[in-house]
Amino acid sequence: MRRTVTLPDPARSADGSAQDGHFRALENLYSCAPVNKLFESQLEIMEAGRARITFQTQERYFHAAGATHGTLYFKMLDDAAFYAANSLVSDRFLLTTGFNLHFTKPLRTGRVIAEGRWISGKRRVFIAEAHLMDEEGDEIGRGTGTFMRSHIALSGLDGYRQPGPSDDG
Secondary structure, X not given: OOOOOOOOOOOOOOOOHHHHHHHHHHHHHHHHOHHHHOOOEXXXXXXXXXXXXXXXXXXXXXXXXXXXXXXXXXXXXXXXHHHHHHOOOOOEEEEEEEEEXXXXXXXXXXXXXXXXXXXXXXXXXXXXXXXXXXXXXXXXXXXXXEEXXXXXXXXXXXXXXXXXXXXXX
């Protein structure tokens, strides 16, 4: 039995506006996710296969020994890698199927950047990596994830709204 794989929508305008619309819609989807009310952060998709999340750590995210809990490391690394991969897919929502995380330095408070980068895969399974940098520019964590196409259409998700012709850019 043959399986049909839904490929990414290859349609792109010459000026990149379809791709930019997809990126802005993913950024909006991220900001609308209820979990991001708990972990305030900002997603920026710079180009296909690259995403950046900026956030502030606070004492409320600390574990008992006075540093940021690994939950926040995982969430931001997973999100940055995920959106780097999903920036390449304009029709379906990807799902995380696995993620390896490495802690390299304890994190206290301050501004942190998670940068994600797509590594491989363009059909069904995608691999992307991400790293966390603190205010001093030191790496505090890194991870690699695998992401798989789901049956969930991006267009059917609340929050995934591409800018229309009447929207001001």
